[in-house]
Amino acid sequence: MKCEKVTKCRLESVVDIIGSKWNLMIIWHLRTSTLRFSELQNRMCGINSKTITKHLRDLENEAIISRTVYPEVPPRVEYALTEQGKEILPIIDEMLIWGGKFRHPPDGIAGCEPEGVIATTE
Amino acid sequence: MKCEKVTKCRLESVVDIIGSKWNLMIIWHLRTSTLRFSELQNRMCGINSKTITKHLRDLENEAIISRTVYPEVPPRVEYALTEQGKEILPIIDEMLIWGGKFRHPPDGIAGCEPEGVIATTE
DNA sequence: CGGTATCCCAGGCGATACTG
DNA sequence: CAGTATCGCCTGGGATACCG
Numbered sequence: 641m642k643c644e645k646v647t648k649c650r651l652e653s654v655v656d657i658i659g660s661k662w663n664l665m666i667i668w669h670l671r672t673s674t675l676r677f678s679e680l681q682n683r684m685c686g687i688n689s690k691t692i693t694k695h696l697r698d699l700e701n702e703a704i705i706s707r708t709v710y711p712e713v714p715p716r717v718e719y720a721l722t723e724q725g726k727e728i729l730p731i732i733d734e735m736l737i738w739g740g741k742f743r744h745p746p747d748g749i750a751g752c753e754p755e756g757v758i759a760t761t762e
Numbered sequence: 763m764k765c766e767k768v769t770k771c772r773l774e775s776v777v778d779i780i781g782s783k784w785n786l787m788i789i790w791h792l793r794t795s796t797l798r799f800s801e802l803q804n805r806m807c808g809i810n811s812k813t814i815t816k817h818l819r820d821l822e823n824e825a826i827i828s829r830t831v832y833p834e835v836p837p838r839v840e841y842a843l844t845e846q847g848k849e850i851l852p853i854i855d856e857m858l859i860w861g862g863k864f865r866h867p868p869d870g871i872a873g874c875e876p877e878g879v880i881a882t883t884e
Numbered sequence: 885c886g887g888t889a890t891c892c893c894a895g896g897c898g899a900t901a902c903t904g
Numbered sequence: 905c906a907g908t909a910t911c912g913c914c915t916g917g918g919a920t921a922c923c924g
Contacts, residue, residue, distance in 0.1 A: 654860060661778075668773065681886095689887065691918075716885075739772060798906090799906050809897090810898055810899070813897055815908080816896090835905090
């Protein structure tokens with residue numbers, strides 16, 4: 641049957657991007673400000689660098705985020721949402737609305753917040 | 763560091779559900795009508811039965827879809843969106859809006875449609 | 885600091901075959 | 905028809921170590 645990648649489903653290209661937990665989180669964390677590599681890594685509960693790098697590259701290739709290198713010592717690299725990237729936020733909002741309605745009380749995305757840092761339950 | 767699954771991110775529980783290409787597609791296909799196992803399978807470009815079964819079970823456990831068995835011969839099983847499930851559609855809409863804007867012309871989700879069946883490009 | 889390289893395992897998913 | 909069982913590949917992603 642002929643229904644290869646080509647026509648499979650238009651949803652796919654979108655799911656490829658936001659269908660990943662990591663990608664979503666990166667986008668979410670960048671919603672308010674640009675962040676450095678290590679800042680992102682820390683906010684994302686110690687995701688290992690290989691994984692975060694891969695996702696950052698993917699998002700960069702998709703033009704969802706931008707990567708700016710400051711040629712300093714020590715090196716500094718900042719990530720930010722592009723215009724396309726910012727327009728993904730409404731999707732995340734919808735997701736949070738749903739989640740708040742049916743899964744968790746709408747206490748924001750605590751645990752991911754820079755402010756709340758890690759509200760350890762322990 | 764203490765930031766286990768518990769507090770990781772509220773987004774996660776939502777991503778677990780709609781972060782899967784297959785789950786999204788199932789929900790999308792059920793948006794207008796209930797469908798039988800084989801109908802779903804065919805619409806989803808021949809996804810194999812093991813995979814679709816797993817995702818159907820997952821969605822059922824999450825109360826996103828309902829499963830109704832008709833004790834007939836031959837057996838008939840119908841899947842439908844629950845109320846919770848229907849409320850996921852806005853999220854998908856947002857995704858399609860974004861996809862239409864930045865990835866593909868907004869020609870719907872051709873290739874997934876019962877009507878258009880598989881608009882083979884070849 | 886911001887990565888890359890390597891190793892390795894668990895899980896996703898396709899193919900195929902079989903069953904109530 | 906609507907699955908379950910088995911096999912086997914490939915990717916995702918954690919741990920660790922090293923580099924410019």
